[in-house]
Amino acid sequence: MSQRLKLALVGIGKIARDQHLPAVAGDAGFELVAAVSRNGRVEGVPNFTDLAALIESGLEIDAVSLCTPPVGRHHMAAQAFAAGWHVMLEKPPGATLAEVHGLEAQAQVAGRSLFATWHSRHAAGVDAARTWLTGKRIRCASIVWREDIRVWHPGQEWILAAGGLGVFDPGINALSIVTAILPGALRLGGARLVFPAGRGSPIAAKLDLVHDEAAPVSADFDFRQTGPQSWDITIETDAGTLMLTEGGARLWIDGVEQAADGIGEYPALYRRFAQLVAAGQSDCDLRPMTLVADAFLLGERTETDPFAF
Numbered sequence: 001m002s003q004r005l006k007l008a009l010v011g012i013g014k015i016a017r018d019q020h021l022p023a024v025a026g027d028a029g030f031e032l033v034a035a036v037s038r039n040g041r042v043e044g045v046p047n048f049t050d051l052a053a054l055i056e057s058g059l060e061i062d063a064v065s066l067c068t069p070p071v072g073r074h075h076m077a078a079q080a081f082a083a084g085w086h087v088m089l090e091k092p093p094g095a096t097l098a099e100v101h102g103l104e105a106q107a108q109v110a111g112r113s114l115f116a117t118w119h120s121r122h123a124a125g126v127d128a129a130r131t132w133l134t135g136k137r138i139r140c141a142s143i144v145w146r147e148d149i150r151v152w153h154p155g156q157e158w159i160l161a162a163g164g165l166g167v168f169d170p171g172i173n174a175l176s177i178v179t180a181i182l183p184g185a186l187r188l189g190g191a192r193l194v195f196p197a198g199r200g201s202p203i204a205a206k207l208d209l210v211h212d213e214a215a216p217v218s219a220d221f222d223f224r225q226t227g228p229q230s231w232d233i234t235i236e237t238d239a240g241t242l243m244l245t246e247g248g249a250r251l252w253i254d255g256v257e258q259a260a261d262g263i264g265e266y267p268a269l270y271r272r273f274a275q276l277v278a279a280g281q282s283d284c285d286l287r288p289m290t291l292v293a294d295a296f297l298l299g300e301r302t303e304t305d306p307f308a309f
Contacts (some may be wrong), residue, residue, distance in 0.1 A: 011068035012040025123248030166201030
């Protein structure tokens with residue numbers, strides 16, 4: 001690409017500061033030219049309180065990266081397409097499947113790229129795991145994804161509100177990995193969801209999945225983990241056992257750690273976004289989000305003690 005893409009970052013919260021801003025700063029394919037947030041600011045670029053104000057400013061923009069919570073993001077993406085901009089979506093890509101399908105159609109009509117990102121798919125061990133699993137028969141698999149909500153989402157009340165996804169906000173990262181590396185289809189058979197009293201999204205969940213209508217896959221998601229955090233995937237095959245630990249950063253085959261490499265999850269996302277724009281393509285894989293939606297449809301719901309940040 002001969003010219004840097006002029007990018008606006010929308011939603012200046014924890015994930016934007018921790019991941020997006022450093023990734024954009026290190027990518028020669030992008031130039032950060034604006035920030036949009038009701039509360040946060042980015043030094044050195046014009047700041048706007050909403051996307052409408054950015055559009056009205058007439059500032060030259062090629063693309064936007066939306067880092068806001070999923071509820072309300074559909075309208076912003078639609079505004080961006082109407083302005084002629086390419087759109088990158090932080091995970092999960094929207095509040096509902098219908099919203100994201102609608103954005104796919106809008107991107108096509110506008111002739112712009114839509115990138116629904118899954119950052120965990122770019123963890124260092126994921127590509128090698130996918131390659132090793134190719135052609136192997138899956139016997140069973142388990143996912144244990146347990147983390148401390150107070151550490152990773154401090155004070156973010158929205159995540160336990162309706163539409164915030166609750167524990168599926170991190171859990172969908174695991175689902176994004178297994179849907180990418182397993183050589184076949186994955187569907188949900190049942191689920192058990194635990195809601196804190198007075199909250200609209202679950203704080204814990206257990207899923208029973210099936211791979212290729214044969215192999216059982218279990219998932220244990222919990223937002224109440226303290227101490228060491230657990231982001232592990234174990235897959236037993238006819239040729240040995242694969243493990244991804246630390247959110248996909250480390251790969252093990254039969255207990256032996258394998259070499260893993262990568263440029264980092266978010267730098268890889270922006271590299272991919274630039275490639276999509278250059279090729280005039282979109283990337284919108286909704287399999288992880290479909291499994292979460294199915295969990296809300298099928299899940300048996302129980303209530304636990306109230307939760308306070």
